[in-house]
Amino acid sequence: MRKLAALCLLLILVSMVTFGSMSFLGDPLFNILGPIAGDTESPESLKIIEAAKADYHLDKSVPEQWARWAWDFVRGDFGVQFSTTGQPPVSDLIKERLPRTLELMFIAQLFALGLAIPWAVASAARANSRVDKGLTMTSFAAISLPSFATAVLLYYAFSVKLDWMPDTYNAIDPFWGFSHDHRLIQLILPALTLGIGAAAQYARLLRTDMITTLREDFILMARSKGVPKKRVLYVHALRSSLFSLITLLAINVGFMIGGSIVVESFFRIPGIGLAIIEAVLRDDFPVVLAIVMLISCGFMVLNYLADILYSVLDPRIRNSGQGQRKKVTVL
Numbered sequence: 001m002r003k004l005a006a007l008c009l010l011l012i013l014v015s016m017v018t019f020g021s022m023s024f025l026g027d028p029l030f031n032i033l034g035p036i037a038g039d040t041e042s043p044e045s046l047k048i049i050e051a052a053k054a055d056y057h058l059d060k061s062v063p064e065q066w067a068r069w070a071w072d073f074v075r076g077d078f079g080v081q082f083s084t085t086g087q088p089p090v091s092d093l094i095k096e097r098l099p100r101t102l103e104l105m106f107i108a109q110l111f112a113l114g115l116a117i118p119w120a121v122a123s124a125a126r127a128n129s130r131v132d133k134g135l136t137m138t139s140f141a142a143i144s145l146p147s148f149a150t151a152v153l154l155y156y157a158f159s160v161k162l163d164w165m166p167d168t169y170n171a172i173d174p175f176w177g178f179s180h181d182h183r184l185i186q187l188i189l190p191a192l193t194l195g196i197g198a199a200a201q202y203a204r205l206l207r208t209d210m211i212t213t214l215r216e217d218f219i220l221m222a223r224s225k226g227v228p229k230k231r232v233l234y235v236h237a238l239r240s241s242l243f244s245l246i247t248l249l250a251i252n253v254g255f256m257i258g259g260s261i262v263v264e265s266f267f268r269i270p271g272i273g274l275a276i277i278e279a280v281l282r283d284d285f286p287v288v289l290a291i292v293m294l295i296s297c298g299f300m301v302l303n304y305l306a307d308i309l310y311s312v313l314d315p316r317i318r319n320s321g322q323g324q325r326k327k328v329t330v331l
Contacts, residue, residue, distance in 0.1 A: 079286035101271035111195030116202035124210035142200035250306035
C-alpha cells in the first residue's frame with residue numbers, strides 16, 4: 001500500500017509540473033482562435049477572446065485549471081485538442097496513435113531479448129576470452145550509438161542499398177504478412193533501431209549476473225552430474241540470473257518511449273511519439289498532458305508489476321520484506 005500511495009503522489013507531482021510548464025511556456029489561445037488571439041484592440045476580438053477563455057477555463061488561476069483538468073482526467077475525460085479547425089477529443093487521437101507505438105515497442109523488446117540472451121550467455125560462458133572481449137566492445141558501441149544514427153545506418157543499408165525493407169510506413173496496411181505492404185515488415189527497421197541499444201544493455205547486465213551465477217554451488221553440482229553444458233547455461237544459470245533483467249525491462253520502457261519519438265519521426269510512423277512532438281510545437285496542452293500522464297502511469301504500473309514479479313521469482317526478497325515489517329512492528 002505504501003508503494004501504491006507513493007506512485008499516486010508521484011503521478012500528482014508529474015501532472016503538476018507538466019501542467020505548470022505548459023501553462024507558463026505558451027498561450028493556447030493562438031491555436032484555438034488563430035490571429036484573432038493577437039488582436040486585442042478590436043472590441044469584437046476581445047469578446048471572442050474572453051468567451052474562449054471562459055469556455056476553456058483559461059480565465060481561472062493555474063492551480064484551479066490544474067484541479068479541473070485533474071478531476072476530468074481521473075474520470076477519463078482528456079479534454080479536446082486546441083485547434084483553429086475544430087476541437088476533436090484527445091481520446092480519439094490517443095486511440096488512433098497509441099496502438100502503433102505499442103506495436104513498435106513490443107516488437108523492439110522481442111528483438112532486444114532475442115539478441116541479448118544468446119549474446120549474454122555466449123559472453124558469460126567464455127568470460128575474459130576473445131569472444132567475451134569482442135562482444136563487450138560491440139555492446140559498448142551499440143549503447144553509445146544514438147537512435148537517430150542507428151536509424152540512418154539501418155535505413156541506408158537495408159532500404160536504400162539492399163531494398164530488403166520498405167522505406168515507408170502505411171498505417172492503413174494490414175498488420176500480419178511478410179511483404180512490404182504489411183505493417184509487420186514495415187516495423188522491423190524501426191524496432192531494430194529501438195532494440196539494438198536495449199539489447200546491448202540487457203546483455204551487459206545479464207552477462208554480469210550469469211558470471212556470478214556460474215560460480216554458485218548448484219551450478220558446480222549440475223556440471224559434476226554430467227548435465228549438458230547448454231542445459232546448464234540456458235536452464236539452470238539463465239533462470240537464476242533473470243531477476244535484474246526483469247527490473248531493467250520495466251525501467252527501459254521509459255527510455256524506449258523517449259527513443260520512439262526519434263524513431264517515429266525518422267520513419268514517419270504516426271504514433272504517440274510523433275503526436276507529442278506535434279502537440280508541443282503547436283502548444284496543444286491537452287494532448288501533451290494526456291500523453292505524458294498515460295506514459296507516466298504505464299511506466300509506474302510496469303515497474304510496480306516488476307517488483308511483484310521479482311518477489312515471486314525470488315522468495316528470499318518476499319521473506320526479507322516480511323521479516324522487516326515484523327521487526328518494525330515489534331519495535
